[in-house]
Amino acid sequence: MPQLGETVADGTVTKWFKRVGDTIVKGEALFEVSTDKVDTEIPAPVAGVLTAILVEEGVTVDVGTTLATIDSNVASGSGDSEVRADAVSSVARTSTIASASASASASASASRVSGDSAERSSKLSPAVRRLLDEHKLTPSEVPATGPGGRLTRDDVLAFVASSVQSPASASLSPVLRRLLEENHLGADSIRATGPDGRMTRHDIETAITNAATTSGGADDEIIPFSKARRLTAEHMVRSKATSAHTLMVKEVDFERVESQRRRHGTTFAEREGFTLTYLPFIAVAVLAALRAFPRINASVGSDELIVHRHLNLGIAVDLDGDGLVVPVIRDADQHDVFTIARKIRELAQGARTKKLTVDDMSGGTFTITNPGPFGTLLTGAIINQPQIAILATDGIARKPVVVTSPTGEESIAIHSVGLLALTFDHRAIDGAAAARFLAHVAATLSDSDLIV
Numbered sequence: 001m002p003q004l005g006e007t008v009a010d011g012t013v014t015k016w017f018k019r020v021g022d023t024i025v026k027g028e029a030l031f032e033v034s035t036d037k038v039d040t041e042i043p044a045p046v047a048g049v050l051t052a053i054l055v056e057e058g059v060t061v062d063v064g065t066t067l068a069t070i071d072s073n074v075a076s077g078s079g080d081s082e083v084r085a086d087a088v089s090s091v092a093r094t095s096t097i098a099s100a101s102a103s104a105s106a107s108a109s110a111s112r113v114s115g116d117s118a119e120r121s122s123k124l125s126p127a128v129r130r131l132l133d134e135h136k137l138t139p140s141e142v143p144a145t146g147p148g149g150r151l152t153r154d155d156v157l158a159f160v161a162s163s164v165q166s167p168a169s170a171s172l173s174p175v176l177r178r179l180l181e182e183n184h185l186g187a188d189s190i191r192a193t194g195p196d197g198r199m200t201r202h203d204i205e206t207a208i209t210n211a212a213t214t215s216g217g218a219d220d221e222i223i224p225f226s227k228a229r230r231l232t233a234e235h236m237v238r239s240k241a242t243s244a245h246t247l248m249v250k251e252v253d254f255e256r257v258e259s260q261r262r263r264h265g266t267t268f269a270e271r272e273g274f275t276l277t278y279l280p281f282i283a284v285a286v287l288a289a290l291r292a293f294p295r296i297n298a299s300v301g302s303d304e305l306i307v308h309r310h311l312n313l314g315i316a317v318d319l320d321g322d323g324l325v326v327p328v329i330r331d332a333d334q335h336d337v338f339t340i341a342r343k344i345r346e347l348a349q350g351a352r353t354k355k356l357t358v359d360d361m362s363g364g365t366f367t368i369t370n371p372g373p374f375g376t377l378l379t380g381a382i383i384n385q386p387q388i389a390i391l392a393t394d395g396i397a398r399k400p401v402v403v404t405s406p407t408g409e410e411s412i413a414i415h416s417v418g419l420l421a422l423t424f425d426h427r428a429i430d431g432a433a434a435a436r437f438l439a440h441v442a443a444t445l446s447d448s449d450l451i452v
Contacts, residue, residue, distance in 0.1 A: 020050055240382050246431070420442065
């Protein structure tokens with residue numbers, strides 16, 4: 001399993017594009033892997049014949065697990081090659097490889113090692129920590145089977161799955177008892193579906209969900225959330241629970257931008273093959289404002305504001321209604337309008353075709369979301385944690401405006417006008433700073449030629 005980023009500890013094989021016995025061409029898509037950040041197609045590291053698939057679709061394994069073997073004798077006479085992380089370094093910059101799936105399966109029957117609680121905690125991967133938090137568990141509660149007594153994701157999942165008990169029994173496991181108490185449920189009210197009529201954690205969670213949501217009727221279509229949809233939902237809820245969201249909106253005159261689009265748009269479209277939109281102009285104006293107000297290019301730490309030196313601009317991309325991802329343009333302030341336009345398009349296409357890596361999604365310091373092409377009026381976006389602000393660019397339309405001449409005379413003209421909506425974290429900055437930032441963006445768009 002390739003390591004698609006420093007913070008990614010495991011991944012789920014969601015699809016194999018080849019079957020055992022198929023001839024493999026080096027560089028063609030071999031399988032798709034899903035992490036908590038991105039879905040990525042992984043290319044074949046060598047040419048040959050696929051001789052074994054060791055991890056089936058839907059299985060989650062730790063980074064470093066061997067997923068398949070390819071007989072490269074067909075192509076180069078060099079013998080079998082494992083599909084290893086170091087062979088796909090062109091996709092994952094920091095790829096590494098470790099144990100085979102067979103050894104991973106054998107470790108599930110190995111003796112469990114407890115160890116010191118503090119020492120075990122220091123070895124936990126981000127994925128394991130997240131699972132422990134979700135299930136309100138401590139590392140010392142879960143038997144560890146990983147190398148050197150390390151606690152793995154499978155250990156936590158196995159422990160949760162094994163936390164079953166008969167509903168008629170007075171001695172529920174601590175995990176189930178705590179879950180029932182937190183949700184004010186009685187054991188007798190839960191429909192048990194486990195072996196021999198035992199209660200499982202899933203039974204309790206189902207009861208909680210059913211109590212909080214409306215059940216579908218006979219004529220309703222039930223569409224289970226995809227992984228991307230679930231992750232988007234989790235990130236949004238976590239952000240609202242973390243930040244003190246505050247919305248501020250500024251009306252902007254885009255007539256000067258419109259004149260630049262008219263002047264350069266035809267040549268740009270002929271050269272690039274796509275339209276020069278308002279978004280790259282807005283991005284360049286935002287980057288100029290972030291240079292003027294560096295404390296908005298920041299993240300919230302532990303009782304501290306972390307001001308970033310690099311301006312890494314995230315652009316929210318809709319996955320055709322299946323969730324949102326935010327690929328990042330690194331050092332975006334080094335690029336002009338045309339380059340920003342190209343990069344936005346490349347990242348959006350890469351996200352929708354699952355060609356991006358976790359590194360393409362990481363390191364953002366400020367985010368723009370762009371529902372404007374759909375004609376929206378006003379969007380209060382949710383902050384992309386741990387950043388402190390996000391800008392929504394809504395629909396731009398021709399409207400009558402009051403224009404003041406250099407001599408102070410006023411007249412009415414038809415201009416392109418739209419709203420920019422800044423959602424900011426009031427823990428980190430105050431309204432005055434947000435207002436000045438928005439005013440800077442608006443003035444840059446209305447008064448400056450951004451194509452020079």
